[in-house]
Amino acid sequence: MREDFLHYVWQHQYFDKSDLRTSAGEEIQVLRPGHRNADAGPDFLNARLRIGEVEWNGAVEIHLRASDWARHNHQIDPKYDQVVLHVVGNHDADVARTNGSLIPALALQPRLMPELLARYQALIEAPAAAPIPCAPLLHLVPEITKTVMTERALLERVERKADAVLALHQHLGQDWEATAYHAVMAAFGFQKNNEPLARLAKALPLAVLRRHRHDQRQLEALLFGQAGFLADNDETIGDAYIQDLKQEYAFLRHKYDLGSNALLVHEWNYLRLRPANFPPVRLGQLAGLLHVRPALFEALLTAQNTQALTQFFQVPAPAYWRTHFRPGRPGKVPGLGKSSIELLITNVVVPLRVAYARHVGQLDVVESSLALLAQLPAEHNQFTDVYEALGFTHRTAADSQGLLALHKSYCAPRRCLHCAIGSRLVQKPRAVQ
Incomplete structure (x- = not known):
């Protein structure tokens, strides 16, 4: 089990919450699990919890083992003083803030749903030779889920390229x-x-x-x-x-x-x-x-x-x-050549236009810029061919860019729980009719 599974379980509250208590025996009510923090600091921010008789608003930090807190030197980092609950797989140590005050802990390992863990392990333990981790299970995923995830990956890829353009613009x-x-x-x-x-x-x-x-x-x-x-x-x-x-x-x-x-x-x-x-x-x-x-x-x-x-x-x-x-x-x-021009439109024109649109607040330009990719033919390479063979839509450059982003950002690093397809499979899937 990896730490990202505990993140997923906490975020979606996929665990047994009956008689929920800290390692010290205090009752816990999760009023709001918080939102994922993409920057340095605790894993979840703006959580709202009732521990014992006190209601807390603060952060939640997640580790496989409670002792990872000290291994990561959080006990000397003021950013972690806002943590109000330490969610762990195994509670093997008490942890404290920089002022020495103990942080309540919740051990999730005994509360995990066995079938959820089994489906997660089936994904991350897929053979290295598998085209993508979820390949054997894709028939359980609705077409709309694959389409939406590919479009999301495309937007993320274009946004990253636009970020680079904006940094260059600033420089x-x-x-x-x-x-x-x-x-x-x-x-x-x-x-x-x-x-x-x-x-x-x-x-x-x-x-x-x-x-x-x-x-x-x-x-x-x-x-x-x-x-x-x-x-x-x-x-x-x-x-x-x-x-x-x-x-x-x-x-x-x-x-x-x-x-x-x-x-x-x-x-x-x-x-x-x-x-x-x-x-x-x-x-x-x-x-x-x-x-x-x-x-x-x-x-x-x-x-x-x-x-x-x-x-x-x-x-x-x-x-x-x-x-x-x-x-x-x-x-x-x-x-x-024509293919070279298509690459220039994909890798220069679209990110440049999206960067400008974000800079001046013209969101309609973002849509028209992405529409350019739908006017270009699909790119074929060793990565896109894999997804096309698995049944992913691959008709235009917009599809190609989305599939490349899906591979690089999710499938290759096995970030299945961050992907709508993987998340769907870890939840209780139903065969597609």
């Missing part, structure tokens, strides 16, 4: 255009090179780039120079285009004192990448986009549908980067 002095620039730059790394491109955005401030956006040659010199791609080697030494950019970059680097922040060529990742996804190719596509679309944020915020967003991103790279995979290395290079 950039609440400049939404700069926020869009940094977010788009990082996303063009398509996982393998997100981090170097995020650092490139920092190394080449938007304030500098804005001054040269209308001069494509200078724009490319700034981007490729700061990225470290203009260094001489056997392939570039005789390349007139690269040498011209190098000369222009030397002037701009000195003018804006950029050299100390420039990346080095070895900081970029090529391992197991197809040539069409090489960093210089993506940077060339970014150069085309930043030259033709000087106002990123406004366009991404106001686009009415995914078709408009697709057109926004379908900007040809500069001529050289349509015929070179790397500086000095020629080859026919495809443009930004």
Whole structure:
């Protein structure tokens, strides 16, 4: 048994409450179990209890063993002085607040419903080879429960991404255009090179780039120079285009004192990448986009549908980067593909719009932003395929994002009791008709 099971039991009061007493024999009445605390401190806040003749309003802390209180050093943490009841599986020690006053304890182990515990253990003890812990029991879960949980996981995933955008927005002095620039730059790394491109955005401030956006040659010199791609080697030494950019970059680097922040060529990742996804190719596509679309944020915020967003991103790279995979290395290079644009809409546009909507209080924009995901086709990978095989709805990118969130936040860490599906199964399930 894990501690999260005791949390679940206390939250829903799924235990025998007849003649409920503390370990010292005082009668307990649970008037309100409290609400889960997502921050540091006791597990449940704002509980209302009657212990003996006294009514208490305070916190409840939960442990498998009462002695865990001391192991976690709660006896010296003032945050835990508000605890009015210590709920434990096994009461093996008395515990006290920082002032030495004893805290009443309730032992739940003897009061647990055996069938509830058995269903919980069936979930958490599922074989590691099982696709997801509840796979053998999914036929007992109504379709609406799976749908609602997938939608909840989707919203949580988008909210987490929006939180990251808002943190970036705050760091950039609440400049939404700069926020869009940094977010788009990082996303063009398509996982393998997100981090170097995020650092490139920092190394080449938007304030500098804005001054040269209308001069494509200078724009490319700034981007490729700061990225470290203009260094001489056997392939570039005789390349007139690269040498011209190098000369222009030397002037701009000195003018804006950029050299100390420039990346080095070895900081970029090529391992197991197809040539069409090489960093210089993506940077060339970014150069085309930043030259033709000087106002990123406004366009991404106001686009009415995914078709408009697709057109926004379908900007040809500069001529050289349509015929070179790397500086000095020629080859026919495809443009930004449909699947790449769909990933940009999913991972940049939607979180950016949701973050802005939350910042200004326009909740209708949240709904319209999530609706964009329903306009995109489903993503297929090793994780979504598992859920699709188990009968989960998987028709659009909204479904894909929800299933990915379900896997990462609930199924993989086996947080079954936090999931509506797992909670339904731990309760007394009925076969679906």
